[in-house]
Amino acid sequence: MNYSAGPATDQPGTPHEPPDEPPAIRARALTVVRGPRTVLRDLDFSVPPGQITGLLGPSGCGKSTLMRSVVGTQAKVTGTLEVLGRPAGDAALRSRIGYVTQAPSVYDDLTVRQNLEYFAAVLDPGRAAAAHRRTNVTRAITSVALTSHTDALAGNLSGGQRSRVSLAVALLGNPELLVLDEPTVGLDPVLRRDLWNLFHSIADSGTTILVSSHVMDEAERCHRLLLMREGEILADGTPDALRSGDETVEDAFLRLVDEADARRQHGTATSDPAEEAAR
Numbered sequence: 001m002n003y004s005a006g007p008a009t010d011q012p013g014t015p016h017e018p019p020d021e022p023p024a025i026r027a028r029a030l031t032v033v034r035g036p037r038t039v040l041r042d043l044d045f046s047v048p049p050g051q052i053t054g055l056l057g058p059s060g061c062g063k064s065t066l067m068r069s070v071v072g073t074q075a076k077v078t079g080t081l082e083v084l085g086r087p088a089g090d091a092a093l094r095s096r097i098g099y100v101t102q103a104p105s106v107y108d109d110l111t112v113r114q115n116l117e118y119f120a121a122v123l124d125p126g127r128a129a130a131a132h133r134r135t136n137v138t139r140a141i142t143s144v145a146l147t148s149h150t151d152a153l154a155g156n157l158s159g160g161q162r163s164r165v166s167l168a169v170a171l172l173g174n175p176e177l178l179v180l181d182e183p184t185v186g187l188d189p190v191l192r193r194d195l196w197n198l199f200h201s202i203a204d205s206g207t208t209i210l211v212s213s214h215v216m217d218e219a220e221r222c223h224r225l226l227l228m229r230e231g232e233i234l235a236d237g238t239p240d241a242l243r244s245g246d247e248t249v250e251d252a253f254l255r256l257v258d259e260a261d262a263r264r265q266h267g268t269a270t271s272d273p274a275e276e277a278a279r
């Protein structure tokens with residue numbers, strides 16, 4: 001799999017980070033309440049442009065909620081959240097962000113090409129854009145290596161192939177920011193590697209990627225990591241910076257969890273009275 005604008009790489013390469021470029025995402029005191037729970041608590045972080053930032057943490061720690069906040073679909077978001085220089089959810093951001101949710105958003109009764117054509121027409125309507133749409137659809141299908149399945153019904157594809165159709169839809173508009181919610185769940189190791197190669201290829205072309213996973217071995221494939229637990233960010237940095245000695249990222253994560261627990265026990269962590277009351 002390859003993206004038209006650059007070669008695939010297996011490992012994180014030299015990321016695009018011009019020194020004066022502002023962050024692609026900047027959060028200050030970001031807090032999200034869902035039902036009775038404070039699901040994200042007072043988060044401060046930045047996501048640099050043109051890099052792959054991995055959002056890693058156990059199931060239920062708030063990864064999807066954070067991503068929904070970034071793409072502007074989450075209610076009850078407080079604090080500051082700027083995306084590509086504008087407030088999250090701003091209408092002007094819609095065509096600049098590609099979002100792939102955990103559930104593949106494809107129509108089973110349409111072929112791969114028909115799915116892509118449908119979403120391309122929504123993005124770029126009108127007869128005048130027909131040639132542009134055709135080029136974009138072909139490029140997106142090629143990017144995710146589904147050329148041999150162009151005329152297959154989406155309903156007859158495997159789970160991994162359906163995920164790739166969703167990714168192709170997100171790539172249609174040449175987004176500046178790609179938000180991918182656990183895109184490799186359920187995929188075999190070869191497909192996972194191929195998808196990560198594709199992510200690197202996309203990032204090499206200048207696109208910022210925010211990708212979530214609860215599989216710690218995927219951390220090594222990211223340029224930067226945000227390690228999350230229970231609605232908080234435990235650490236933010238490159239995989240190398242987070243590791244100590246010959247630790248794996250998973251070891252580092254477990255150490256950071258223990259350190260956070262120890263701080264809590266000593267009463268230095270903030271508690272949430274509303275949440276305590278709801279327990």
Ligand SMILES: Nc1ncnc2c1ncn2[C@@H]1O[C@H](COP(=O)(O)OP(=O)(O)OP(=O)(O)O)[C@@H](O)[C@H]1O
Pocket residue numbers: 034035036037039057058059060061062063064065066214
């Ligand atoms: N509508 C809701 N009302 C109340 N709590 C919710 C609601 N939706 C999600 N939550 C809670 O918010 C927390 C964060 O959920 P979220 O889906 O963001 O986690 P996640 O890290 O993406 O999990 P996973 O990896 O399993 O997808 C979870 O504890 C979940 O139970």
